[in-house]
Amino acid sequence: MTVSTAIARLNAADPDFARHLDHLLSWESVSDEAVNQRVLDIIKAVRERGDAALVEFTQRFDGVEASRIDDLILGRERLELALTRITDEQRAALEKAADRVRMYHERQKQDSWQYTEADGTVLGQKVTPLDRAGLYVPGGKASYPSSVLMNAIPAKVAGVTEVVMVVPTPRGEVNELVLAAACIAGVDRVFTVGGAQAVAALAYGTESVPQVDKIVGPGNIYVATAKRHVFGQVGIDMIAGPSEILVVCDGQTDPDWIAMDLFSQAEHDEDAQAILVSPDADFLDRVAASISKLLPTMERAEIIEKSVNGRGALIQVRDMQQAIEVANRIAPEHLELSVADPQAWLPHIRHAGAIFMGRHTSEALGDYCAGPNHVLPTSGTARFSSPLGVYDFQKRSSIIYCSEQGASELGRTASVLARGESLTAHARSAEYRILSQEKGN
Structure with missing residues (x-):
């Protein structure tokens, strides 16, 4: 296999820099009319025929031999069995990650409050968890047990009574790590259905799938389109775009480290975006050389190559101050401050989903086990939105007593x-x- 890189080089001093940057960042998750109509038809069928439609679509789209809805339900005992089928090392890693995610999110819990005015009027806010949350998990080989932890644990910490997970099992392929993560995270029920039909079932309910109050979790274009259509009937977390990383570096970090940090997001998807910003032109050259050197060693080299060549960039800026300005303009999902004193620059960061501080803090740690949530705003939406958290599974009621x-x-x-x-x-x-x-x- 031959791979090569031709990552874009931009300079903030160029008169056309803003236009080139806008072009680089442009991306829209727009389903075409055929996808949109197909999703609407699926939602209508699930609303009208319930479980029967779910069984039919699962047979047709996932190639699963299922004759009734009971064939698509996994009980708690099946999740516990998955714990015994993974390695001791995998179980220990899942449990440690879950503990850290839980500990972090415990600090996000909001409590009810009241105050009394001089004339006896009482005002306040009552914080209540959602009754039921739905978690969509991609299935098959492209499965992410880490996403199960990141979506289910905040719901449980918030006090959600029931977490219902849907996960497709293409051709009957079950991912034991995903089921083990569901067990550890406290998922209550699992249905092995996916796609738009799973979203419709969670939003409207069927004879077997309970209607939920909010649907969270990533999925393909059919899942994203379905989430758009059911929003209002239920809450949703977000319509996420491709993964992104922006590294701001002063030129003193090992260029191999930076190249691999860029790869860590580029390997997700051909549309993923990996950008490095630095005032040091020689350093940008060294990182470019590291990219060329390391790319052939990667298992997902072809995906990384298309991502880096299509949407990646090495951007030269005047100084660190301008680097921060560019970072705020991009409003990235993941921002690495790979600099000597990241704390000094933190007050200047206004828009980022998650901020990774210092040379040793790779974005990959946040994806799995640092503790903060890895479900983050993409495509510049960090300008007005936040990571998934406990607050997404709580609602607030105003209290007024006169x-x-x-x-x-x-x-x-x-x-x-x-x-x-x-x-x-x-x-x-x-x-x-x-x-x-x-x-x-």
Whole structure:
């Protein structure tokens, strides 16, 4: 196999830099009309025929010999069996990662609160977990047990009563690591269905699949399109684009390390994006040489090659300050600050899904076991969104209790504002609570 790299080189000093950068970053997850219609048809079938449609689609799309829905359900005992089928080393790694993810997310829990005003009015917020969450997990060989941990554990920490997992098993291929991760993470029920049909089942419910309140987890274009269509019926985490990494380096890190960090995201997908920003032109040359040297040694060299050549870049900037400006412009999913003093630059970072501090903190650690969630905003959405967390599985209700005096005082204000909006019933409802002595004033 012959692989070669022709990674783009950009310079922030060039007059056309902004246009070239915009072109490099442009990516849209737009399903074509055929995909969209197919997804709508699948959703309609699941809503109308429930379990029967799930069995039919699983036979057709996944090549699974299933005659009834019971053939597509895995009980808790099957998840526990998976723990015995993986190696001791794999089980220890899963358990350690789960412990770290759980410990980190415990700190995200929000509690209910109230305060009482002088007149006895009580205001507050009640924090309540979702009743049921649905977790979509890709199946077959391209399976990610780490994603099971990252999606299920925050839900459990939040107090979600039931976590339902759907995972396709193409041609009956079951990934024991995924099932073991589900066991460790506390998943309650597993259905071996996938695609748009699984999303529809979670959103609307069938005779066997319970309706959930929120669907989380990655999937292909059919899954993403289905999540778009069911949003509003249920909550969703996000519509994620290809994986991204942006490395900001002062030129002092081993170039082989940086090249491999770029590869770590490029190997996910041909559309994945790996970018290095540095003020040191010679360092960019050394990293380019490392890329060429190391690429032939990679198992997924062809995917990496297409990713790096198609969407990757080495960007030269004037100084570290401009490097940070470029990083904020990109708003990456993963940002590595591979510099001598990352803490000094942290206050200047405004947009990033996750920030990896220092030369020794590779993004790969965050993918598996550092603790923070690896479900992160992509395609520049870090400008306005956040990593998946416990807060995604909790909802907040406002608490308002008015004492007699408080209702009277607030009623006068509400009355003025309501009449200003010509909403007379609002005004009169508030005015009924105004105490007689105040009405006469």
